[in-house]
Amino acid sequence: MKAAIGIDIGGTKIAIGVVQEDGNVLAKFEFPTEVEMGPDFATEQIISYLTEILNKFLISGIGIGCPGPLDPRRGVVLSPPNLKSWHGYLLVDKIDSAFQLPIRLLNDADAAAFGEYFFTYRETYKHVLYVTVSTGIGGGIIINGSLYEGALSGAGEIGHSVILPDGPICGCGKYGCLETLASGTALNNIWKQRLIKEGKLVDPNWNSKDLFVKASENEPLALSVIEEASTQLALGLSQVIQTLNPELLILGGGVIIGQQAYFEMVREKLPNYLLDQHSQFLKIEKASQGSLAGMKGAAASILSEVKDIGGIPNGI
Ligand SMILES: [Zn+2]
The missing domain is CATH 3.30.420.40 (ATPase, nucleotide binding domain)
Incomplete structure (x- = not known):
């Protein structure tokens, strides 16, 4: 069964999960956003969790839900009021440079809706x-x-x-x-x-x-x-x-x-x-x-589009 990573970025915390097509969450991590530390600080933690996940699971891609406004085509966080230090941040580029996987950035409410x-x-x-x-x-x-x-x-x-x-x-x-x-x-x-x-x-x-x-x-x-x-x-x-x-x-x-x-x-x-x-x-x-709707929806944005890459858990 396919699995994707869903990331839910909020003003106070960030949740990362491995989500299967049937909605089953195979693994979940959560840590504080610490907005005052800036986006690089949070992104480094995200990348470290992603590295850990990709060592254990076959993943179809990474969906990221983040407060808007965003520019989803360029993968940029524009000016969310509760993520002030993130304004103009090239979030997708940062994560893309570490992993060769499909990545999708979407508004957090859209992620929850999906x-x-x-x-x-x-x-x-x-x-x-x-x-x-x-x-x-x-x-x-x-x-x-x-x-x-x-x-x-x-x-x-x-x-x-x-x-x-x-x-x-x-x-x-x-x-x-x-x-x-x-x-x-x-x-x-x-x-x-x-x-x-x-x-x-x-x-x-x-x-x-x-x-x-x-x-x-x-x-x-x-x-x-x-x-x-x-x-x-x-x-x-x-x-x-x-x-x-x-x-x-x-x-x-x-x-x-x-x-x-x-x-x-x-x-x-x-x-x-x-x-x-x-x-x-x-x-x-x-x-x-x-409360998992956003994380699961971010993963679903990948699962709904990727056809055939595996996602069978490997070792857990
Ligand atoms: Zn208003």
Whole structure:
């Protein structure tokens, strides 16, 4: 069975895994990104793990998921906000010079989208929208069974769709992006601002999980915050669904996976903003690959393209 290496680069940690076509993870390593040490420091560690892996496994190629924006054709990390020291870094060249294997660089949300699609739904669906709601909101688009990445790996950046032009300022510099209205960070901020406005006591340690606990106790302010955010999220999702007409919407990320109430509210509201034929046709599922989706999806970007190079474990 074919196997590929998936690398998931994040602002705090990097995960590397050997992933088989059936989704089985044969080996997995994780270490801190240490952004302040710069990209060469992290890449040296990546290369050392890759050397170890390639001594033990037959590998079809290396897929790398990394926060965008990226230039996938040149293999360059452009300007991800949480990888400041990596801006303009020729990541693929560095790894390519050490190993003669196919290498593919893709946006981290796209990698997670493709991981969810490839390992759970590739036999059943061809047109899929994946959206993750956690501290931020990201997404990925599968068209005809292939990942649609856009010009700078930026397709599916639904978190930065402006929903409320006079809304809160976003990390991207715009106002009222979906991410500022319906992500875990947004829910927490909006809730605390409203509590302060009403002269109520705010514990600085509260986060969006506490908000959902209050809502489950039918606290009216908490309920109204979630109610509004779920409406904004449904509205944002509807724009993309209306444009792409997917068969399947996969919702993932800590806020959706951890909070069934939020998932249900969004699912109930979506039909309000969709053409009937789109909403009747659409299946909605929760993501199932968990925190490994990005790493597995990066590997899947290779597995889906390479036809016949082996991947049988050798000695482990
Ligand atoms: Zn934004």
